[in-house]
């Protein structure tokens with residue numbers, strides 16, 4: 518047999534001869550051609566990336582509340598497992614948020630990051646992604662807010678369809694209380710946590726025509 522000058526691999530090796538080896542990242546078995554036994558370490562690119570990022574935590578990690586001995590979280594929202602000594606990958610859930618499985622339970626990544634890294638002096642219940650990207654859990658991108666602030670922001674960022682956001686009662690409230698220069702669209706928008714446009718259209722009857 519001769520060596521292929523370009524790849525350094527042996528030429529003329531039949532394709533069928535595969536060997537099972539173990540993935541260094543997920544411990545799963547996968548098969549490679551024999552010439553790759555020494556160089557192949559991962560079953561997939563995903564495993565390779567995971568393995569690479571599994572060095573010791575850089576920078577500061579803070580304990581995850583209630584799971585101090587098991588998990589730590591850094592400013593970017595990565596979760597370090599003290600049990601398996603690596604960063605957890607997390608998944609994107611159906612709503613587009615990063616989700617982690619910690620001790621058998623599901624947690625939203627942005628909530629964990631905010632709880633560990635973002636101050637919440639007014640004890641607000643929700644968290645807003647300032648740039649509108651649900652997967653960007655860098656602590657500077659998160660802020661605690663009220664439910665209506667969160668909705669308003671989502672509306673401004675085009676993340677929500679405004680027309681579904683008012684109840685019938687709110688629409689009649691808008692039509693009753695709107696007053697030119699006194700109780701403006703802007704004030705009502707702030708009060709109800711939607712954008713100005715939603716208020717204007719509801720008031721003028723462009724939306725909720727049935728009421």
Ligand SMILES: [Zn+2]
Nearest residue numbers: 540543560564
């Ligand atoms: Zn693997």
